[in-house]
Amino acid sequence: MMNEEDFMKKAIQLSIENVESGNGGPFGAVIVKDGKIIARGVNHVTSTNDPTAHAEVVAIREACKTLNTFQLSGCEIYTSCEPCPMCLGAIYWARPDKLFYANSKEDAAAIQFDDQFIYEEIAKPISERKLFTKQLLRTEANVAFKKWQESEHKTEY
Amino acid sequence: MMNEEDFMKKAIQLSIENVESGNGGPFGAVIVKDGKIIARGVNHVTSTNDPTAHAEVVAIREACKTLNTFQLSGCEIYTSCEPCPMCLGAIYWARPDKLFYANSKEDAAAIQFDDQFIYEEIAKPISERKLFTKQLLRTEANVAFKKWQESEHKTEY
Numbered sequence: 001m002m003n004e005e006d007f008m009k010k011a012i013q014l015s016i017e018n019v020e021s022g023n024g025g026p027f028g029a030v031i032v033k034d035g036k037i038i039a040r041g042v043n044h045v046t047s048t049n050d051p052t053a054h055a056e057v058v059a060i061r062e063a064c065k066t067l068n069t070f071q072l073s074g075c076e077i078y079t080s081c082e083p084c085p086m087c088l089g090a091i092y093w094a095r096p097d098k099l100f101y102a103n104s105k106e107d108a109a110a111i112q113f114d115d116q117f118i119y120e121e122i123a124k125p126i127s128e129r130k131l132f133t134k135q136l137l138r139t140e141a142n143v144a145f146k147k148w149q150e151s152e153h154k155t156e157y
Numbered sequence: 158m159m160n161e162e163d164f165m166k167k168a169i170q171l172s173i174e175n176v177e178s179g180n181g182g183p184f185g186a187v188i189v190k191d192g193k194i195i196a197r198g199v200n201h202v203t204s205t206n207d208p209t210a211h212a213e214v215v216a217i218r219e220a221c222k223t224l225n226t227f228q229l230s231g232c233e234i235y236t237s238c239e240p241c242p243m244c245l246g247a248i249y250w251a252r253p254d255k256l257f258y259a260n261s262k263e264d265a266a267a268i269q270f271d272d273q274f275i276y277e278e279i280a281k282p283i284s285e286r287k288l289f290t291k292q293l294l295r296t297e298a299n300v301a302f303k304k305w306q307e308s309e310h311k312t313e314y
């Protein structure tokens with residue numbers, strides 16, 4: 001029976017192999033259900049031109065495909081580095097039971113990844129962020145929300 | 158020539174159509190470069206079993222595919238609702254020039270979407286979050302980061 005450290009070692013192994021192969025950043029993740037690895041992910045942002053292809057997002061998409069669901073209840077995610085806000089958001093939406101990480105976001109910042117910067121930006125009020133952001137046509141957009149509330153054939157999540 | 162409001166109207170139209178078709182949540186996005194829409198996205202989390210398939214993430218993936226790049230410099234993103242942390246993170250990684258949104262995250266919370274909850278969780282120290290989170294094997298994982306720093310064939314992003 002594999003334990004927490006064994007699963008994390010698999011995620012770390014993926015992260016190391018991903019650097020050695022030149023496929024992408026030094027990040028790997030595995031998702032576990034009932035003591036078995038059901039999905040793996042590595043960072044392939046640059047090799048596939050997909051800025052969302054972080055290890056955790058790739059593993060979550062794979063696990064959901066395998067389980068034929070959009071929710072990962074009963075699952076654990078092991079990632080070789082503390083998730084960036086994009087990946088942490090994806091984890092909250094996927095709703096696994098537990099998250100394990102190895103490197104910290106400060107470790108990632110030390111090798112020039114933006115994780116820490118993005119955490120700081122997201123915590124700021126919109127007007128203070130470096131990203132130019134402007135609200136437009138809120139009233140018009142609210143029509144979709146009203147339709148959603150009234151819809152009888154929606155799948156909530 | 159289309160202006161900011163015209164582009165937002167397109168994003169809103171996508172969000173309304175997405176509810177009417179039963180495809181997914183009430184969210185749409187478009188990405189614009191040089192005054193033209195180069196990518197569209199709608200939420201299809203439940204219809205494709207992909208918790209990461211929010212309108213912005215879908216549009217970013219599409220735009221990067223179209224432009225054959227992992228960076229959206231020179232682009233603007235128009236989304237019918239303020240991005241959740243996952244999507245805002247994806248936007249920071251993709252690095253468009255400007256972000257426009259219509260509905261706010263409070264509007265999304267009012268129709269029972271978790272955006273506001275996830276913002277609050279991400280802002281908390283790890284030990285105070287509702288998601289069980291544990292650090293393991295940091296020293297072992299750091300090997301991948303050292304290999305990344307030493308690698309001569311890496312593509313930084």
